[in-house]
Amino acid sequence: MEQFDVVVLGAGAAGMMCAIEAGKRGRKVLIVDHAKAAGEKIRISGGGRCNFTNIGATPANFLSANPKFCVSALRRYRPADFVNLVRKYGIDFHEKTLGQLFCDSSSKDIIGMLLDLMDQAGVVLRLETAVQGVEKDGEGFVVRLSSGPVACASLVVATGGKSIPKMGATGLGYEIARQFGLAIVETRPALVPLTFEARTLERLSPLSGVSVDAVVASGKTKFREGMLFTHRGLSGPSILQISSYWREGGEITVDMAPGVDVFATLKAERAANGRRALHTVLGEIVPKRLAQKIVEDEGIAGNIADCSDKVLARVAGVVNAWTFKPVGSEGYRTAEVTLGGVDTDGLDSRSMEAKAVPGLYFIGEVVDVTGWLGGYNFQWAWASGWCAGQAV
Numbered sequence: 001m002e003q004f005d006v007v008v009l010g011a012g013a014a015g016m017m018c019a020i021e022a023g024k025r026g027r028k029v030l031i032v033d034h035a036k037a038a039g040e041k042i043r044i045s046g047g048g049r050c051n052f053t054n055i056g057a058t059p060a061n062f063l064s065a066n067p068k069f070c071v072s073a074l075r076r077y078r079p080a081d082f083v084n085l086v087r088k089y090g091i092d093f094h095e096k097t098l099g100q101l102f103c104d105s106s107s108k109d110i111i112g113m114l115l116d117l118m119d120q121a122g123v124v125l126r127l128e129t130a131v132q133g134v135e136k137d138g139e140g141f142v143v144r145l146s147s148g149p150v151a152c153a154s155l156v157v158a159t160g161g162k163s164i165p166k167m168g169a170t171g172l173g174y175e176i177a178r179q180f181g182l183a184i185v186e187t188r189p190a191l192v193p194l195t196f197e198a199r200t201l202e203r204l205s206p207l208s209g210v211s212v213d214a215v216v217a218s219g220k221t222k223f224r225e226g227m228l229f230t231h232r233g234l235s236g237p238s239i240l241q242i243s244s245y246w247r248e249g250g251e252i253t254v255d256m257a258p259g260v261d262v263f264a265t266l267k268a269e270r271a272a273n274g275r276r277a278l279h280t281v282l283g284e285i286v287p288k289r290l291a292q293k294i295v296e297d298e299g300i301a302g303n304i305a306d307c308s309d310k311v312l313a314r315v316a317g318v319v320n321a322w323t324f325k326p327v328g329s330e331g332y333r334t335a336e337v338t339l340g341g342v343d344t345d346g347l348d349s350r351s352m353e354a355k356a357v358p359g360l361y362f363i364g365e366v367v368d369v370t371g372w373l374g375g376y377n378f379q380w381a382w383a384s385g386w387c388a389g390q391a392v
């Protein structure tokens with residue numbers, strides 16, 4: 001049987017980083033993936049330009065049943081460490097917004113860099129290889145692969161979450177965790193568009209394609225970023241962000257004119273230019289199609305001078321504090337990440353090793369650590385992969 005010091009399951013962001021670091025330390029490393037190519041999610045990420053980190057990443061940007069778990073890894077491997085690698089490879093990048101770093105050219109530059117680093121570290125990459133099962137074997141593990149069984153001292157599970165099954169996501173990591181007695185924090189799609197029930201959808205369908213700067217809130221959590229009306233419901237960065245916090249049955253409140261007191265603005269306009277149509281005035285605060293729709297839905301016709309304070313307050317309420325209950329989300333089909341995963345209680349936060357199973361490691365998205373939108377999830381993949389790479 002082939003022998004390796006380390007076998008990594010999953011050649012995504014976390015797995016490749018771990019393999020590189022372990023290889024650099026002289027470990028004999030095999031990394032396997034059932035996909036045709038390594039780093040497929042990196043390839044499609046950030047609209048093909050990979051938002052590879054966020055320079056402002058702190059533990060506060062991550063969700064987990066134990067919010068402290070990610071602190072050690074994020075401290076040991078920082079965004080600047082990954083940026084240094086990217087610079088060393090001469091990959092040009094830019095900050096798009098809010099600390100989000102994107103490749104200038106293509107996410108393939110990042111994959112190329114990782115493949116080259118794996119090559120330099122002597123890592124063996126085996127693609128289109130199915131994992132049929134794993135077993136404990138004395139101090140180590142035997143991994144049954146479609147190419148035959150392999151033995152290893154350390155087994156690293158980096159198979160990612162459940163999002164986008166079409167791209168090869170499976171529940172293998174969770175199954176291995178359960179097999180070895182680790183708990184799973186319930187998983188759910190996150191960073192995902194939210195959907196409306198049929199009646200609301202029909203009413204709002206004319207707005208499909210309209211986008212607006214918005215503050216979107218669920219309970220005490222708020223995000224200010226773009227929001228987009230779609231033919232299924234709502235999307236855009238602010239909605240994806242809030243989807244990680246929202247739960248079925250909960251309300252979402254949206255301010256579609258952040259920083260503008262719409263009631264006061266409408267009243268002032270009524271006093272100054274009472275002969276203008278309400279939708280025209282409102283169309284200077286929010287996109288015209290949205291303004292038109294709000295005025296129509298409220299059943300208001302005529303000039304702003306004809307509108308009472310009560311009517312203007314109602315319209316302002318829709319703009320500054322539109323409150324609704326989504327019916328659900330678009331699910332794993334379009335979710336960027338999976339919330340929940342391998343319970344961090346069972347893992348060592350410095351090495352990612354399972355406390356009860358020496359030699360077994362879980363890294364990246366399969367772990368119950370989920371970042372906000374904006375490069376945070378890759379930073380977690382790099383950091384957790386790097387930490388395991390020092391320990392295997």
Ligand code: FDA
Pocket residue numbers: 009010011012013014015032033034035038039040041042044045046047050051052053129130131158159160161163164167168169170171172335336337363364365366374375376377378379381
């Ligand atoms: P990842 O999913 O990358 O890798 C897991 C690997 O395991 C895959 O290669 C898969 O084929 C393999 N695998 C799974 N099951 C297997 C099995 N049974 N046998 C063998 N192999 C198996 N994040 C970010 O920070 N910035 C961004 O710009 C984006 N953009 C983005 C866009 C889209 C469309 C999505 C879906 C996601 C993002 N993300 C993102 C999230 C980011 O892609 C994600 O968090 C990381 O890729 C997670 O890295 P992992 O290595 O943990 O899993």
